[in-house]
Amino acid sequence: VLLTPAHQFPTGVVLDGARRRDLLGWAAAGGLVVEDDYDAEHRYDRAPVPALRALLPEGVCYAGSVSKLLAPALRLGWLLVPPRLHDAVVAAKRYADLGNPVLAQLVLARLMDSGELERHLRFVRRRHRRRRDAMLRAIAAHLPAARVHGAAAGLHLVVTFDGADFEDTALAAAALALGVKAHPLSWHRIRPGAPGLVLGYAAGPPGELEEGIALVGRALSRLR
Template structure:
């Protein structure tokens, strides 16, 4: 393999070695079935510590390319998919969905948890217990509002984890937050609300969902204190969608003064839609109270297990004010007659048994390690970037203040090298500095470090080797 550590960057030898071994597997130099050198042998040849080699091997094992076989050594078991040909970044309009379908080596897209950590054993055990207790009648049509067992479990989950006191009758089970937005948009439109304010920057998927429901979307700026409530008042919108506990994508928290002002706006007749999309994932700060607990008669609260377990489950919940509950339930009935009952009952058992809390504690530790790996890599590879939102969530936002390149060009260059990331401009409606939105939860630390290294190389090609300030954590 002609390994020469003199070309490795200072402080990044482990990532360099892992990348070289990964490349050798990809091009067939190390074919599937071949055995890697013993760690002590390779360490002696390279004149490095054995721990460095062992860590590089571990990164390959985490990505599924090698496997330890005891006395048989470390064996190559799978080759990565070849780097795809350069693919242009999709245009606006369904852009996130289009990018999701593009193949890549390393995916740093935001919004995806560690899917390898899905609790398969616990899910199967819960499913068996649920099936064992079902009667033939239980396999009929369920209630459009959701299975009573899950509505009760969600009420308990929200009380324990988000400080929200809700009766199970207040809970509507939905197919994720996307469906919750669709149902609320239909009900609001029937009541004469046609303009809804959204955070800028914010979620392009949420904007598209509301626009699909024929709502006029009005951007409201976000700053270091959260949504600008004064701008919301001036917008003339009758409803607002926001992420107050961990604003997407900036990571800021709606501060106390803004919260009081927002609740005053709602009390005067505005409708608040609170998307609590990843509030369980926090690392360096205390839980942020949900708005729903402060003004339940004017706040619709939406959450799901997409960031906690897996988006594929399509299971979420919606709390609505009493005046809207019957209308939302009726809209849900006409949409799909209700979510599949079996999955609801399994999730209810996981919540009631404490298994879901145990899973949350496990993935929170893993996500923290991956966040820290991304922060270190950004400090080394993108020293001119400013880092936002590191205290919680599953992603970071980075901005390049004063830069003259387009972030879409940076994302396209990285994608051509096999690394997928979201340009910040996709999430903006008003102009702003270039940046990226980077997810760290879904991949192992080695892939994160390699992905950031690729982004650094792509930025170097776009901007040149000019140094900048090291990243800051706000």
């Protein structure tokens, strides 16, 4: 089983206690869990969620990266595996890509050991919280009918329009025509549901985010 228990994309749902217990019971009986700790470090309004790996290290492979904390171009991540799988995973990694740049790994290790990485994380949390709050204010002002999901953590919000009679792909296209790029929620669905958008807030200052949401509101008005 591959899953993101700390913050599911795109809804931001956290795997609850009952389902965690069921999953760990299944893994203890011989299953294998690959835990992608997606967006776990970017949280604002809730306490950290314990990693599944900490509860059952012999049944969980724990994966993470610095793509959203430092830069995707570093191509640095990690995978903690049960001891019985260690040699096989090391061999598979070697045959897959012949390894990663050593210098970047050493720089990351120095950042961790020195405490600078933790200080950087505190800085980006404050910055992203301000940007998230600006987007929430703009949604309340310009998209009052929208329902917000996943605001407690991560680097994006999901908004849905319950009972709406338009396609979210049409809304995304209308917003793009005004210069705002957003993902239709239907791109991430298997089952049908309310139209919605996935809206990222990590890459722009508060003023740009507020302007962008205002343009989405204008696109929605034209669509209706």
